[in-house]
């Protein structure tokens with residue numbers, strides 16, 4: 001992005017290339033692309049929208065992103081044909097052998113390669129794969145980040161639009177776009193790997209709690225399913241929904257720090273035992289805050305027994321002082337606890353539990369969260 005801003009006068013004051021008929025417009029489109037690439041939620045979303053942006057910015061007929069996967073084969077992940085169609089992920093269809101060889105050569109040389117529709121020696125499938133059935137020429141661009149081979153971008157023109165790929169300013173624009181895209185895909189893949197690693201940690205911790213206290217483990221899974229739906233109902237972003245779901249799985253993880261004599265006591269707890277039990281949200285928050293990738297869950301884990309009126313524990317937070325995830329957890333946890341029952345008390349019926357939540361609106365519970373849960377349960 002900073003590279004782009006630094007070079008901005010190049011586009012405004014320099015000669016006007018074919019692809020830059022409206023320099024200021026192109027600047028805005030490039031800026032949009034940069035913002036988009038930084039903000040996309042998933043690699044797939046990033047690539048699908050990037051193909052469309054590239055067609056519009058470069059003024060070509062089509063764009064396709066083909067990634068080199070760890071099995072050594074290339075797969076089309078997204079394609080956009082101007083005013084025609086968006087092709088989504090084609091995970092199970094690797095490219096043909098000759099095309100893969102061509103892509104390997106492009107990545108080895110790390111420079112663009114053009115191919116005309118009258119090129120000899122390509123099969124029908126390979127022509128289709130490159131888009132040469134619908135455009136008169138394609139340009140294959142390498143995507144690398146340092147020594148990491150990401151894949152190629154194929155752009156095609158010659159129907160309604162054409163570019164001079166040999167022009168220095170056009171090449172500069174193409175390099176800038178593929179640079180941004182390669183980095184964004186690389187970053188997105190690393191984030192995905194980190195996310196998978198974090199999920200594995202969450203599941204391992206959740207399993208640990210289940211081993212120690214089977215009831216808490218199973219209870220957490222039920223809460224996670226409901227919390228996820230409530231968070232979606234409250235229009236949380238995909239990232240927030242994921243974090244709330246993970247926090248739900250781990251909300252009682254602090255119980256692994258509570259003695260068996262209290263944790264497994266079959267009857268109600270006495271005052272001292274209860275005070276000890278009330279430390280589990282802080283213990284849980286400390287555990288997750290010390291695990292890389294799970295730090296953001298700590299405030300939700302810590303606040304799942306807080307009340308809107310400030311009479312909860314451990315900190316007596318009020319209203320919006322309690323993070324939304326904590327407010328969702330409080331409502332869903334209470335509903336599940338009431339309807340599941342315990343050794344020392346019977347389970348409430350669904351209607352009675354809902355009535356308890358309604359009675360607690362604005363005192364124990366966030367009214368919006370209660371309404372969202374009722375709606376989710378009625379679906």
Ligand SMILES: [Fe+2]
Nearest residue numbers: 251252304305
């Ligand atoms: Fe709890």
